[in-house]
Amino acid sequence: MTSESRSRLITATRELLAERGYTGTSPQLIQERAGVGQGSMYHHFAGKPGLAAAALAESGDALLAAAAGSFDGPGSVFDRVAHYLRRERPVLHGCPVGRMTEDPEVMASDALRAPVELALQRLQARISELLVEGQRSGEFSARIAPARLAATIAATVQGGYVLSKASRDVQPFTDAVEGMIELLQSQLAPADPTLSERA
Amino acid sequence: MTSESRSRLITATRELLAERGYTGTSPQLIQERAGVGQGSMYHHFAGKPGLAAAALAESGDALLAAAAGSFDGPGSVFDRVAHYLRRERPVLHGCPVGRMTEDPEVMASDALRAPVELALQRLQARISELLVEGQRSGEFSARIAPARLAATIAATVQGGYVLSKASRDVQPFTDAVEGMIELLQSQLAPADPTLSERA
């Protein structure tokens, strides 16, 4: 198989970036975990930055695919957002995508920052879409601002990771998302009898 | 002055840790910014870890002091929390304390993680206290869970940093905190006429 090594390198890099960040991940570490030599890595990719950019693009896609598992699932908009917030996550490892924003080398390179930006923007856009859908159906209050609330929801998850990693305890993450779910619940529009008549 | 160099080293380290993280900050960089030689650094501190631990303790204290400027200020509990959320911040630089959670070397060392954990826990505890005060006074709904909501509020700020850094734009941070303020507003207890009678 011509791309066996290539695929192993990407997988190893995705893992290491998630565990150690970009600056903390050396080509040597990647090669060891992938079980390939240096030559293989430099043959398939343009150095560490090229390999990391490819790995981050895959991790960004994976983040959106995982979120879609909740967002495109069954139930009301509230149910789907709550499902997303409660989804099982490697909380103490942090978000493989979001954590890249704290790495100065990633932020200094457009090639590395682009996949991170894209994934987080798409995530917020998808949440915003859902909230619009919830407003149109009358499930959510007309007063909420979907794009704004989408940022707050995405921030709750990203910030939950930060708080939990700091204390090596999933509790802050759980508290943060459960607190957000309670706040969202209070944004549900009161039952409107005219809705069922119109339906 | 015997500790002129020491103090310059701490300041330089605080800046560099905030800008580049721990792994991305070399002793050489610190010495250059502080304008001192290597010998001075190793005389005053137990290497890079010792210096960083001292710097992080100061940054943690500074975070709490800055928050206290809002929390201990005038106005209702809601006003004070909103003031905290809207406070001017170096959004695109990230939180000098929170960002340390993404550095594997910091997380692997109890000495380095401790000041980060302490500061973020104290922050959440202080927000929780405020919310309890708000419930006692009847300002906030009795239904909210203060510790949980405190985690959600702290996470909104930390996550807002992440989203904004990813897109090099303060908008996501602003959206996240304004969205949170709107959510908090809906947790205010409806005006209770019995309150003014009791007062």
Place this chain on the structure above:
DNA sequence: GTCTATAAGATGATAGAC
């Protein structure tokens, strides 16, 4: 396509002069 050998530079730390 993959390997090993090698290199130029950075990293974190120590030694010892002043």
Place this chain on the structure above:
DNA sequence: GTCTATCATCTTATAGAC
């Protein structure tokens, strides 16, 4: 207390054999 060597190690990358 502060400085300038100096050091062993690691980092990213290239060269060239297979």
